[in-house]
């Protein structure tokens with residue numbers, strides 16, 4: 001493998017041959033592939049990823065890491081550390097699944113368990129690529145007797161549980177110089193991206209139950225309150241900043257039509273790429289919720305407020321990632337991979353296929369100065385605490401969106417495992433580069449300070465809050 005000489009900020013891996021790291025990762029690709037598949041076969045929801053977390057811990061303990069568990073009050077949150085002193089480089093991993101996205105690793109819709117959980121966001125690949133990279137970086141430090149610390153962050157409940165925020169509140173990221181993170185994607189791309197900040201809450205209306213036919217005048221419907229809130233939100237949509245997002249589901253809407261509902265509940269997400277604007281929209285949504293309660297003579301409580309910030313990009317770190325991703329290149333697809341991809345793509349709309357050619361997986365996209373992905377992640381908060389870099393590799397067949405059955409199928413397939421190993425290699429080379437040549441860390445810190453200037457990062461989640469360990473049990 002050829003390594004081009006690098007621009008000023010990019011480290012040069014002088015001490016030893018980085019190709020040995022790649023050879024070693026290739027030799028272990030089957031092992032890591034099996035681990036990712038084991039997690040895929042036993043998908044676990046946020047904060048109850050007991051088996052998945054234990055599997056990660058066992059792997060890193062065996063590799064010689066010091067393990068800290070139960071971080072921030074979440075039993076499945078852990079860190080694994082090796083080495084001593086500066087610099088301290090962190091790599092984040094996730095392992096939670098999504099409800100209702102159970103799916104076989106085939107190109108047709110077929111749930112393995114009806115309405116069961118599935119890895120529709122590819123976190124089975126996310127955690128294992130990060131482990132593979134962390135272990136490779138550790139071996140490199142050890143072999144070359146280099147100073148520095150490498151730490152894996154086992155972060156639970158990314159899907160709506162904000163696991164990383166509770167870990168941060170517990171001080172897990174203190175003293176870390178840079179954090180590297182990746183996410184399954186439909187392309188190989190190291191563009192430094194931001195995303196939407198998010199506020200989540202449960203909104204509960206309380207009314208008065210009555211016989212809906214014999215004594216309707218004595219009832220006050222909690223469901224009416226909730227539905228009027230929804231109508232208010234639909235009207236609000238026209239008068240908020242364009243980039244905003246508001247979505248909700250009704251989680252309780254009454255038990256029987258002949259009982260005026262006493263309780264009605266919705267779970268709501270409000271998003272915007274900037275926290276200040278998001279706060280404005282969220283304040284207005286809360287006023288609407290109150291107004292609907294007034295109209296219906298019900299009461300409303302806004303409960304379990306949580307959320308995360310938008311990602312603060314770090315171009316300095318992403319340039320280093322891009323350099324290494326480019327040296328590794330995209331997926332090398334076999335005829336079987338291509339057949340699988342083409343079959344999956346048949347289930348996508350023509351326009352989506354046209355906009356996302358298969359070549360997105362085999363090539364590395366040109367790095368843009370900045371981008372935005374319109375979802376949210378609890379990695380956002382971390383990026384305001386430590387310089388953080390985030391990138392994607394093609395584990396999903398191009399055109400496949402996250403949180404779909406197609407994404408679950410890809411996450412369990414050979415195609416997905418190839419993208420996973422590209423992420424593992426990119427993370428490993430970047431971590432080693434930063435450990436061996438820490439100079440860019442000062443530049444990354446300066447960029448971080450510059451981007452953060454004038455903004456006070458205050459988590460949506462209070463510092464002393466306990467993680468909602470049963471948020472998926474509803």
Ligand SMILES: [Zn+2]
Pocket residue numbers: 121122123158183
């Ligand atoms: Zn995800």
